[in-house]
Amino acid sequence: MAQLVRELMTESPVTLASDTPLREAARRMRDQDIGNVLVADGDQVRGIVTDRDVVIRAVAESGDLADWRIGDVCSERLVTAAPNEEADNAIARMREHAVRRIPVVEDGRSIGMLSIGDAAMERDPRSALGAISAAAGNA
Template sequence: MGRLVRDLMTTDPVALPADTPVRRAAQAMRDKDIGDVLVLDGDRLAGIVTDRDIVIRAVAGQDDLADCRLRDVCSSQVVTVSPDEDTDTAISRMAGNAVRRIPVVDNGRPVGVLSLGDAAMEYDPNSVLSEISAAEGNR
């Protein structure tokens, strides 16, 4: 058996309630140098919002961002993975659903995020994607 998702995932994902203003999520992405925020309904995963979602669905799609909330721009049909699944299975699920990041959930509660960059750094450390993923962010 290969490595488990828990071995590669980023732990302590940024997760915010669905009624959080989009601006606050964008600030969290900037401050943490990440490209996604998990969206919660209570302590359960309700969606995911990426930096691209904010641009396409909020900035380009909303007239007034002051009232724009995460629930308005997040993807609510979220593909997830368990921390105990094999990473090859998780990567195949990402490819099959054309997603770059997949929330890791345990009993419906988010515990991490697995990204293509995480996988590249493990499986192909000399690849361009791995180098980009390992580089310091541009702020």
């Protein structure tokens, strides 16, 4: 039987309002050892901010992050997955769009996050990506 996205995803992703200060989002990523937060307006997922977005879109642009909000740097073109879809389909979509992680959305609300690391740890834990993804963070 095919594996479902729900079986691979990480549950309860961090979701913040678009007007959340960028520095707060970065702290949450650090404290929870994650590489992204979702951006939502109410219950509806609107975008994603990755640690790379913080560096490329904010730090490189301006050393002073005091006035930056996550809505200023988030990627709004979301690639998403449904919890009950086959994981292979979601992974193929990640490859097609060259993204490393996608929100798992049900009725417009985020219920999880699927990353290539999650897939590697489950499907090929002895691969380099599986081993790296399973290792403790260095933050």
